[in-house]
Amino acid sequence: MxxxxxxxxxxxxxxxxxxxxxxxxxxxxxxxxxxxxxxxxxxxxxxxxxxxxxxxxxxxxxxxxxxxxxxxxxxxxxxxxxxxxxxxxxxxxxxxxxxxxxxxxxxxxxxxxxxxxxxxxxxxxxxxxxxxxxxxxxxxxxxxxxxxxxxxxxxxxxxxxxxxxxxxxxxxxxxxxxxxxxxxxxxxxxxxxNVQTLDVIVGGWVPGKGRLSGLPGAVLVGQREAGRLRYVGSVGTGWSEAERAVLARLLRAAETEDCPFDTVPPVAGAHWAVPRLVGEVRYSTRTRAGLLRQPSWLRLRPDLAPEDSAADLP
The missing domain is CATH 3.30.470.30 (DNA ligase/mRNA capping enzyme)
Known part of the structure; x- marks a missing residue:
């Protein structure tokens, strides 16, 4: 329950x-x-x-x-x-x-x-x-x-x-x-x-630049809604160096040519991933379009299946 x-x-x-x-x-x-x-x-x-x-x-x-x-x-x-x-x-x-x-x-x-x-x-x-x-x-x-x-x-x-x-x-x-x-x-x-947090599915990433070259600069995340993966935003902060390296390895293993979101996000240079990684993010509020404001990465959630992220949609 x-x-x-x-x-x-x-x-x-x-x-x-x-x-x-x-x-x-x-x-x-x-x-x-x-x-x-x-x-x-x-x-x-x-x-x-x-x-x-x-x-x-x-x-x-x-x-x-x-x-x-x-x-x-x-x-x-x-x-x-x-x-x-x-x-x-x-x-x-x-x-x-x-x-x-x-x-x-x-x-x-x-x-x-x-x-x-x-x-x-x-x-x-x-x-x-x-x-x-x-x-x-x-x-x-x-x-x-x-x-x-x-x-x-x-x-x-x-x-x-x-x-x-x-x-x-x-x-x-x-x-x-x-x-x-x-x-x-x-x-x-x-x-x-006591904080605004959300379980999300990682559906893609944007490569980092400079010292972050070869690592994800931001991940593109969504939630399940009526069987579709709805894009809710880009998360680019909150990782330690080690966490970013782990995420890079997992994302490379999950890379795909097909966008998993129901509508392709307008994000330049995006790489897509099979939507099987679940993470938890912190955020302040949502926009009217349902995007997360000021999102920050908290952690991977290996204990959750992607279907679990359908909760708490507005």
């Missing part, structure tokens, strides 16, 4: 909502079959269990009780906040168990649990958020690498203010009577980010 971008509920409805911290991590569904095993799957459906060996002990935490949980994988910074750049060093290692084990020592991951969809051979998705939350809290899942952070009911303004004051990504508002809707981006869950 996914959240819709939005704002705090009206003050008169505040008591009908619960508020949870929005984390900067990798979403995962956790399968505990009740035999001591554990399987983690990313939003793309990929099995990412082997990338996080520190979570193996969670497989036996409920004994022989089978469960399916919803959560987010984080790597925490020195202030205890999720840091996606640190997490990136842990992602993509499901096929490299030796490297995953080494990285688990250097940058241990933490699993935040916030929902339960299946428990004791019962499907809980038709239950209200309140009842599912109580079932989850009754499991008392807390360990060296996993936790069940509390949610508060009401006091949305104070909760959002606390996330801003503590440098957290934002807030997720969940309606108390909402059922769990697998695969649905629901208005019963509302996400509020």
């Amino acid at each position: 996914l959240a819709t971008a939005g704002a705090l509920p009206p003050a008169g409805q505040d008591a009908r909502w619960a508020y949870e911290t929005k984390h900067d991590g990798q979403r995962a569904v956790i399968y505990l079959p009740g035999d001591g095993g554990i399987v983690l799957r990313a939003r793309s459906g990929e099995d990412i269990t082997a990338a996080y060996p520190e979570f193996r002990a969670l497989g036996g935490a409920l004994g022989r009780t089978p469960a399916v949980l919803d959560g987010e994988v984080l790597v925490l910074d020195q202030q205890g906040r999720g840091d996606f750049q640190l997490l990136q060093s842990r992602m993509g290692l499901a096929d490299s168990p030796g490297k995953a084990a080494r990285r688990a020592v250097e940058a241990p991951a933490h699993l935040v649990l916030f929902d339960v969809m299946y428990l004791r051979r019962r499907d809980l998705t038709a239950l209200s958020y309140v009842r599912r939350r109580q079932e989850l809290e009754d499991l008392a899942l807390a360990g060296p690498y996993w936790s069940t952070p509390s949610a508060i009911v009401g006091h949305g303004e104070a909760a959002l203010r606390a996330t801003r004051e503590n440098g957290l990504e934002g807030l997720v508002c969940k309606r108390l009577d909402s059922v769990y809707e697998p695969g649905v981006r629901s208005r019963a869950w509302v996400k509020i980010r």
